[in-house]
Amino acid sequence: MDNPSLTNISELGEFGLIDRLTKDIKPVQPSTVMGVGDDAAVLKTGGRNYTLVSNDLLLEGVHFDMTYTPLKHLGYKAAAVNLSDIAAMNGTPRQIVVGIGVSSKYTLEALEELYRGIKKACEVYHVDFVGGDTTSSLSGLFISVTVIGDADKEKVTYRKGAKPGDLLCVSGDLGGAYMGLLTLEKEKRAFQANPSMQPELQGKDYILQRQLKPEPRLDIVEALKKQKILPTAMIDISDGLASEALHISKESGVGVAIYENKIPIDQETYRTAEEFQIIPSVAALNGGEDYELLFTISQSDYEKILKIPQVSVIGYITDISEGNRLISNDNTVIELSAQGWDAFRKH
Amino acid sequence: MDNPSLTNISELGEFGLIDRLTKDIKPVQPSTVMGVGDDAAVLKTGGRNYTLVSNDLLLEGVHFDMTYTPLKHLGYKAAAVNLSDIAAMNGTPRQIVVGIGVSSKYTLEALEELYRGIKKACEVYHVDFVGGDTTSSLSGLFISVTVIGDADKEKVTYRKGAKPGDLLCVSGDLGGAYMGLLTLEKEKRAFQANPSMQPELQGKDYILQRQLKPEPRLDIVEALKKQKILPTAMIDISDGLASEALHISKESGVGVAIYENKIPIDQETYRTAEEFQIIPSVAALNGGEDYELLFTISQSDYEKILKIPQVSVIGYITDISEGNRLISNDNTVIELSAQGWDAFRKH
Numbered sequence: 001m002d003n004p005s006l007t008n009i010s011e012l013g014e015f016g017l018i019d020r021l022t023k024d025i026k027p028v029q030p031s032t033v034m035g036v037g038d039d040a041a042v043l044k045t046g047g048r049n050y051t052l053v054s055n056d057l058l059l060e061g062v063h064f065d066m067t068y069t070p071l072k073h074l075g076y077k078a079a080a081v082n083l084s085d086i087a088a089m090n091g092t093p094r095q096i097v098v099g100i101g102v103s104s105k106y107t108l109e110a111l112e113e114l115y116r117g118i119k120k121a122c123e124v125y126h127v128d129f130v131g132g133d134t135t136s137s138l139s140g141l142f143i144s145v146t147v148i149g150d151a152d153k154e155k156v157t158y159r160k161g162a163k164p165g166d167l168l169c170v171s172g173d174l175g176g177a178y179m180g181l182l183t184l185e186k187e188k189r190a191f192q193a194n195p196s197m198q199p200e201l202q203g204k205d206y207i208l209q210r211q212l213k214p215e216p217r218l219d220i221v222e223a224l225k226k227q228k229i230l231p232t233a234m235i236d237i238s239d240g241l242a243s244e245a246l247h248i249s250k251e252s253g254v255g256v257a258i259y260e261n262k263i264p265i266d267q268e269t270y271r272t273a274e275e276f277q278i279i280p281s282v283a284a285l286n287g288g289e290d291y292e293l294l295f296t297i298s299q300s301d302y303e304k305i306l307k308i309p310q311v312s313v314i315g316y317i318t319d320i321s322e323g324n325r326l327i328s329n330d331n332t333v334i335e336l337s338a339q340g341w342d343a344f345r346k347h
Numbered sequence: 348m349d350n351p352s353l354t355n356i357s358e359l360g361e362f363g364l365i366d367r368l369t370k371d372i373k374p375v376q377p378s379t380v381m382g383v384g385d386d387a388a389v390l391k392t393g394g395r396n397y398t399l400v401s402n403d404l405l406l407e408g409v410h411f412d413m414t415y416t417p418l419k420h421l422g423y424k425a426a427a428v429n430l431s432d433i434a435a436m437n438g439t440p441r442q443i444v445v446g447i448g449v450s451s452k453y454t455l456e457a458l459e460e461l462y463r464g465i466k467k468a469c470e471v472y473h474v475d476f477v478g479g480d481t482t483s484s485l486s487g488l489f490i491s492v493t494v495i496g497d498a499d500k501e502k503v504t505y506r507k508g509a510k511p512g513d514l515l516c517v518s519g520d521l522g523g524a525y526m527g528l529l530t531l532e533k534e535k536r537a538f539q540a541n542p543s544m545q546p547e548l549q550g551k552d553y554i555l556q557r558q559l560k561p562e563p564r565l566d567i568v569e570a571l572k573k574q575k576i577l578p579t580a581m582i583d584i585s586d587g588l589a590s591e592a593l594h595i596s597k598e599s600g601v602g603v604a605i606y607e608n609k610i611p612i613d614q615e616t617y618r619t620a621e622e623f624q625i626i627p628s629v630a631a632l633n634g635g636e637d638y639e640l641l642f643t644i645s646q647s648d649y650e651k652i653l654k655i656p657q658v659s660v661i662g663y664i665t666d667i668s669e670g671n672r673l674i675s676n677d678n679t680v681i682e683l684s685a686q687g688w689d690a691f692r693k694h
Contacts, residue, residue, distance in 0.1 A: 006454040006455070006456050006457075007454055007455035007456060008451070008454060008455070009449070009451060009453060009454065009455050009458065009483075010451055010483075012455060014481065014482065017455070017458070017481055018481050020455065020459070021458060021459065021462045021481065022462075022476070024466075025466065025475075025476050027475040027477065028473055028475060029441045029442065029473065029474070029475045031441050031442070032441070032442060032475040032477055034477075035442075035475055035476065035477040035478060036476065036477060036478050036479075037478075038478075040478070041442065041444060041477035041478040043441070043442060043477070043495065045392040045393065045394050045396075045398050045497065046392065046393060046394015046395055046396060047392050047393015047394045048393055049392075049393060051392050051398065051495075053442070053444055053477065053478065053493070053495060054444070054478065055444040055445075055446045055478065055479045055480050055491065055493055056446070056480050057446040057447075057448050057480045057482050057489070057491065059448045059482060059483075059484050059485070059489070060485070061484075061485040062448070062482065062483055062484060062485060063482070094376045094378050094379070094390070095376065095378070095379060095382075095388065095390060095400070097388060097400055097401070097402040097493060098402075099402045099403070099404040099491045100404075101404050101406045101409070101489060102356070104355070104356060104357055106356060107353040107354055107355060107356065108353070108354035108355070108356050108358075108359060108364065108367065109353050109354060110353075111356065111364070111368060112367070112368065115368045115369075119371075119372065126375055126376065127376070128372075128374040128375060128376045128379040128382055129369070129372050129382065129383065130374065130379055130381075130382035130383060130388035130390070130400065131382060131383050131384075131385075131387065131388040131400065131401065131402065132383075132402045133402050133403050133404045134361065134364055134365050134368065135361065135404050135406060135409065135410070136356075136357075136406075136409055137406050137408075137409060137489075138406070138407070138408040138409060138487060139485075139486065139487075140485065140486075142404070142406070142448065142484075142489050144402065144404065144446045144480075144489075144491035144493075146400070146402055146444060146491075146493040148390065148398075148400060148495075150392065
């Protein structure tokens, strides 16, 4: 970029860029309930439920590395991360449309493997593959998935809605997908240095699966419904716990307090983080791609949430004036900041 | 590709590839009315209307050339070609979600220009921009647009539904977008040979606009409604008249007969085709990107269709046994074949 009056997009980062590009958008259709700014758009299509729509891109070399990503897993993941956006709205995914741009270096058999993964995710989550576009690209593989789902009008959960006093909860465990990524990157480097070496992936099954084949937590949406808990705010964890907690803070106009020692971390994640000399909670806070659900509930739902074993209460919501805080294991209070994954920044 | 047992995707072509990849897909959701295989998926979301969903990709170097495509026009076109898919279902577009992958060579200002074009199309056609994804790419610009629309349950038009005896109609005129493309490509080559030369684009306004800023024919959908004409089948012309006519033939199980001398061609298109020594009707049959509507109507609607001046009756539907035919200006009958644009084939 030669002209100094122009702005390099990497200066803004992904969220800054999206804010700039979408700030003046004002819906005019009566059927648009919620546009840009949440995990999915919310539409009123005339039925008892609202219709939810979300889109995610996966680009070769940015979101995945073909040297260690099996195509079937990639297809599964492309679908799964989109279904996760519908889960984050407390909804049920129903259909996907898939756009694929692919260079001529890919064979039919490779594309069939990719589609097998997409179809498998559709089968597991009872979602219909209803259309899309397949075209050639100059180089690389480009996947766009749009998911359509629905949710009871009264039960859609947004990023806004968290209130001081609410409890902050998360499903499953965090940091595993990032540790899986670091493990794969390390093996790639080792292989490049010495192609005859065998990969050392024993005891890494869980974190590799977390990275290569994440699952949308639609089971948590079901469990919440069964316990008659309606979260006050919800988001899925694609960019790391810290980044997502800050989204809830910003959209709800509240402060967030997270206890470091309450963050759920799997033993394999913990062990691998130590191998990489990374503090395990830092992997959870900033690692991303876990696709767990982060949500807030009223304190009155505390007894009920204990009945869902896959959910941990990790903190609480405060007035906005208290800021966003991490209460560390030694009781130091640290300001919560997002250093999560951002495709536009260099790490 | 070194392994001879693998299949190069360019051998199959775009439609062959899509058929192979989607052949075993079976919807399970009761809300899926129509999945893969038409201009848009048709969903039953509970209201009085069906919901329509379609996705199109535009990839740099494949669908557009940044050397002569203004970014604002590109944004407008990316939205317009998707709205055209909803028009082809006899529907009304309501919302779009946009996924953009962009390399760091693009500035914020360039992306703002692209978004201005998308927003302009939204404004003109009263469509809401409700979400999407913006991420970095290793190289080039990737645009994925998904459009959501609706149509009266009884009035959705599919590619299937044409019956022997029906009239074949087309809106506007054809071949102009292709002539615009050839003109731009020629100027690009001239500029590359001699950067100081001035472009010769006088008298090419119409065909350049057809290529760079197509409009979805939602006015035709309105006009048909006003005349109380319900097409028996409809498709939009993205890959050329011949290719789209063959889609109607295949999906409806009928034959198509087109009169060469009835194909509407603008004078500027005609003149430019002659300059390029291309038969103007060949540009219309195989050129693509005109985004006009090709549809069939019952003979009983003949008097009514004459009241829509932007529509031409160009042929008729026969029994499948009669094949797909072009009746040429000198009354020779030629078998209709598609040589339209196919991103996977070399031209």
